Amino acid sequence: MTPDAMSLALFVPLFGAIAAFVLPRAASVIGLVAVLATCSAVAWLAREVMAEGSMTVALGGWAPPLGIALRADGLSVAMLAMTGAVGLLVSLGALDALRDARQRQYFWPLWLLLLTGMNGVYLSTDIFNLYVMIEVIALAAVGLTVLSGTRAAVQAGLEYMYASILGALLFLLGVGFVYLEAGRLDFAGLIAAEPSAGLSAALALMVVGLLLKTALFPLHFWLPAAHANATAPASALLSGLVVKAALYIFLRLTTYMPLPDEIVITLIGALGAGAVLWGGVQALRAERLKMLVAWSTVVQIGLIFIAFARAGQVGLSESWKAAALLILAHGVAKAGMFLAAGRIRTEVGHDIIADLDRSAIRPTLAQFTFALAAISLIGLPPSLGFIGKWSLMEGAMAAGYWHWVVVTMIGTLMSVAYFSRVFAGFLRFDRMKGELAEHKGWAIADVAPLTLAFAAITLGLMAAPILSFIELGYPFGAVP
Amino acid sequence: MPADLSPHLIYGPTGIAVFIIGLVGALCAQDRLRRVLALKLCSVGAGFLLITAAWREPPAAPDPVPHALVITGIVVMISATAVALALIRRLKSLEAEADTPQDTPEASHDA
Numbered sequence: 390m391t392p393d394a395m396s397l398a399l400f401v402p403l404f405g406a407i408a409a410f411v412l413p414r415a416a417s418v419i420g421l422v423a424v425l426a427t428c429s430a431v432a433w434l435a436r437e438v439m440a441e442g443s444m445t446v447a448l449g450g451w452a453p454p455l456g457i458a459l460r461a462d463g464l465s466v467a468m469l470a471m472t473g474a475v476g477l478l479v480s481l482g483a484l485d486a487l488r489d490a491r492q493r494q495y496f497w498p499l500w501l502l503l504l505t506g507m508n509g510v511y512l513s514t515d516i517f518n519l520y521v522m523i524e525v526i527a528l529a530a531v532g533l534t535v536l537s538g539t540r541a542a543v544q545a546g547l548e549y550m551y552a553s554i555l556g557a558l559l560f561l562l563g564v565g566f567v568y569l570e571a572g573r574l575d576f577a578g579l580i581a582a583e584p585s586a587g588l589s590a591a592l593a594l595m596v597v598g599l600l601l602k603t604a605l606f607p608l609h610f611w612l613p614a615a616h617a618n619a620t621a622p623a624s625a626l627l628s629g630l631v632v633k634a635a636l637y638i639f640l641r642l643t644t645y646m647p648l649p650d651e652i653v654i655t656l657i658g659a660l661g662a663g664a665v666l667w668g669g670v671q672a673l674r675a676e677r678l679k680m681l682v683a684w685s686t687v688v689q690i691g692l693i694f695i696a697f698a699r700a701g702q703v704g705l706s707e708s709w710k711a712a713a714l715l716i717l718a719h720g721v722a723k724a725g726m727f728l729a730a731g732r733i734r735t736e737v738g739h740d741i742i743a744d745l746d747r748s749a750i751r752p753t754l755a756q757f758t759f760a761l762a763a764i765s766l767i768g769l770p771p772s773l774g775f776i777g778k779w780s781l782m783e784g785a786m787a788a789g790y791w792h793w794v795v796v797t798m799i800g801t802l803m804s805v806a807y808f809s810r811v812f813a814g815f816l817r818f819d820r821m822k823g824e825l826a827e828h829k830g831w832a833i834a835d836v837a838p839l840t841l842a843f844a845a846i847t848l849g850l851m852a853a854p855i856l857s858f859i860e861l862g863y864p865f866g867a868v869p
Numbered sequence: 870m871p872a873d874l875s876p877h878l879i880y881g882p883t884g885i886a887v888f889i890i891g892l893v894g895a896l897c898a899q900d901r902l903r904r905v906l907a908l909k910l911c912s913v914g915a916g917f918l919l920i921t922a923a924w925r926e927p928p929a930a931p932d933p934v935p936h937a938l939v940i941t942g943i944v945v946m947i948s949a950t951a952v953a954l955a956l957i958r959r960l961k962s963l964e965a966e967a968d969t970p971q972d973t974p975e976a977s978h979d980a
């Protein structure tokens with residue numbers, strides 16, 4: 390069997406994870422090489438998809454419904470590319486951020502395993518495969534959460550574990566319902582199945598499980614502690630990438646399964662609005678920088694669900710694009726922001742917002758990076774976050790759903806307010822406590838977060854090609 | 870779908886009931902070990918439901934696909950349980966350390 394880009398994107402990180410675990414001394418080298426190789430495979434895949442539209446590979450030559458097929462289209466390649474690129478930069482950041490030998494030894498196998506699971510989700514074409522992949526992601530993500538080894542991190546990791554496993558099991562119960570109703574688990578079978586009460590129940594179970602995993606308000610209880618207490622590279626991966634896997638499955642399922650009705654969509658949007666408001670209030674009250682950033686993830690997840698619900702049932706065929714744009718924008722910007730927050734904490738020695746000052750030993754470039762990432766998260770032009778919010782509001786206005794516009798605007802104002810708390814701290818002369826000392830204000834370690842933050846802003850200028858790319862292979866119903 | 874639904878009627882609802890018992894436990898139990906066991910109960914319930922899907926009218930052999938799925942599910946759950954138990958043990962020893970006078974700074978300032 391000749392290797393193809395999709396199998397490579399799946400198996401390179403998997404074998405890399407095993408190799409990095411077996412050879413702990415060479416873990417960093419193996420890890421970087423594996424991530425680079427995965428990125429090249431994804432780039433190859435992107436070229437093929439751009440030339441030919443969606444592609445399908447039957448693993449081992451066994452076609453569904455008996456075998457497992459991998460499928461790539463515009464949306465999945467966009468997610469793969471975001472995961473690969475953000476992952477590569479976070480890996481570079483991790484080289485410096487992880488000072489502890491033990492942390493470095495375990496970071497790489499866990500991260501490569503996580504990459505395997507994420508790529509698996511984006512390429513899967515059947516829901517049982519998706520279940521296995523989200524469990525792989527869950528185990529690797531919990532490992533990354535507790536990597537710092539502190540009591541708070543282990544506690545948060547355990548909470549995360551409970552939530553994650555419960556979410557996956559709800560999904561599994563949904564899979565059981567689908568098999569009872571349709572007798573098949575592949576996406577083509579889902580599309581072909583007659584809409585029935587059983588399928589709707591299955592979809593409901595799977596969606597609740599996914600909402601728990603992606604931390605939509607009020608199922609977000611596990612997220613802030615887990616993301617805030619992890620080490621900086623782990624937080625960047627967890628916040629930027631991991632929650633997106635469940636979001637992606639949600640977007641896919643809602644296109645393959647019988648459409649949720651208007652009430653359900655409004656409910657999802659209302660939960661998103663709850664996330665935007667509650668997350669905003671909590672971010673305003675947060676004492677620590679990383680906690681603020683973690684609550685902003687809750688807000689952004691809510692925003693993505695509002696984008697999904699922005700134009701009701703009739704608008705779903707367009708709304709998923711706004712949601713996808715926001716997913717990509719958040720992934721890039723949040724990873725950069727968490728890395729920058731980690732840098733600030735390392736250099737300043739703490740991350741208590743009220744004690745941030747403009748002392749001479751401040752990490753200027755990391756603070757600049759934080760501000761750039763915030764521009765995209767707030768949604769100022771020309772960032773990708775701006776384009777995402779714009780298309781959210783445009784669709785909502787066109788459909789006459791003004792309430793979503795109001796919620797989005799309130800959320801935007803709140804995000805300006807809570808990020809300003811941090812900016813104000815960066816500029817405070819009157820609080821200066823740190824000793825005046827020589828400091829360059831930057832370090833090589835700032836390159837990775839700065840690149841991510843710049844990408845979050847400049848990608849906004851490329852929104853049109855991105856939009857036409859994620860539409861490749863749509864409608865997804867074209868699966869053989 | 871078989872014409873005679875009686876096995877579905879017995880095993881299906883039983884699986885769902887077991888899942889719900891597990892769900893309540895996972896959400897309401899305080900004890901860490903109990904919550905792990907509750908999650909295991911959930912997975913048994915989901916497995917029950919999948920097995921129901923394998924049933925066919927007696928002369929026909931049962932559908933092997935759900936069996937394969939359940940085995941995979943069991944393997945996944947074993948690894949998840951192992952990780953959860955390891956975390957619980959680690960947390961216990963960290964808590965025991967924190968109870969002795971020298972408190973770690975990371976543990977104390979995290980609210």
